[in-house]
Amino acid sequence: MPKWLRRRFTDAYERMLRRQLEAAPTHVAIIQDGNRRYARERGADAPDGHREGAKTTERVLDWCEELGIEELTLYAFSTENFDRPDEELEPLFDLLESKLYEFADADRVHENGVRIGAIGDVERLPARVRDAVDYAESRTAEYDSLRLNVALAYGGRSELLGAARTVADEVAAGELSPDEVDADAVEDRLAEHTTRDVDLIIRTGGDERTSNFLPWHANGNEAAVYFCAPYWPEFSKVDFLRGLRTYQAREQSWQQSRTERAVGILRAVAETELADAKTVAGRLRTQLPSAGAREVSAELERQRGAEAGERAD
Template sequence: MRGWLRRRFDAAYERVLRREISGAPAHVAVIQDGNRRYARERGDDPSDGHHAGAETTERVLDWCADLGVAELTLYAFSTENFERPPAERERLFDLLETKLREFADAERVHEQGVRIRAIGETRRLPERVRDAIDYAERRTAGYDGFALNVALAYGGRAELLGAARDVARAVEAGDLDPADVDVAEIEERLHDDPVRDVDLIVRTGGDERTSNFLPWHANGNEAAVFFCAPYWPAFSKVDFLRAIRTYESREASWQRAKAERALALVRAFGSVEVREARDVLARLREYVPDGAEVDVETDGESRAD
């Protein structure tokens, strides 16, 4: 009875959340934490928790397709994970190999045009996992409907350090002028193919930290962050929708803040001739959210409706 009531409540809450959400972030990045704790609390082996987490990953792919998310990055294996006990690490490698090949062969992956690619220091992984990565990337290389990035042997600091070293080598060789080092040059050296800026980071398992995950793409874009208590295997669609709602709320707040700053700048020109003030305002239009109207009165005062 309790389980039935819970399902009814979740279904109702899901409908409420869907009505509150008007769109979706383009790029969601997920830190899938809590697989081992989930298994431990049930008296299971850690590998059982990882298998349960893999099932959640498949559901999240469907939720992204349903909501219109264009890119998903999963933190599947960090550089710190190499420190885990050898037996557990090998079972993780087995699971990664199996799931990469399953995803590459799944009908829905091909129906939805999902492109799979790995990011990270993949050369550090066992050959069987590297072969599975190559298989998945080759099988889906021609698709552009949805981007699924799997972070394997990944560490954000190592990623930035590698890009910095690449730039230094190019400068030393005379192939790159230091004055030409810009955002585009760094991004080109982070990945073989571009990764969108991250709009939303989701972390399960109760910890409130981003664990060195996509620092360039998330911190540089001031991504919204959603922390939640459920372990990854227990992460539900309601949790996912709550994360999307957090992103939308943050975006609305950020747009309001930009509009307020723009209006403050316009008001600072109150003593300037109206024509000049209007010229300034025209250059600030990009900071005003859709639906807001800003005008400059003939006495030099501004108003927003």
């Protein structure tokens, strides 16, 4: 297929996907996998793949701003990455440093109100990368239109263990009562820059696992997951929109399940007392999307009609 025709086909497909999307997720988290394999298949070194991947990161930030996504978390460097050889790590640290400074000074970041924050065991990183993190966070601290969380030296289990240790220390010091230890207490002591539950995790590169990424904010929220084959440097807007479509399909299925459960509860209550069913229906309607609320109302009317018919008999 000629390049110009492929481009026209891709543009048309993008428009179709956009039309199918009713609403974007609030918080998207991405595992940027495949930089090294991308480079290796092209006879290049790993740092070349990381540099190409950084270009994709910039495009994804543009897509989030365009689609109204409020929070983006990128898995840039895991705790396991420290095991890589120095000849790969040093250029990667150089890239992280330069991109953090570049993003912090970019006009579009300030024009669009992007707040940059790092999550993870940042103290394990070289001083120059920590300085870049401090610079990016301080330069964008007043913004909140779009939060960009960069996971650096990050591991989900380590994050949870850190929060648990903090809670234990505060209880031991008498600063926190054991009765106050609940989900909110733990969440308050997790990474400060991750502010919302994750709606969608995207992983590139073909692997189908979430690799210890945001277990509290993603698993606890039953986030949708989209695995795709392209390496991170090849990740396209079509791939991104497909991921958002996966989230939308999951939300629609979840909402339908909630509606079916609500109607089932209403039927069970109405079997014994219609007055109680009216009270239950009122509560359920406030907890469901508009379509589900209409189904509950329709079921209540059906129950009323059935009762009226029995009285007439």
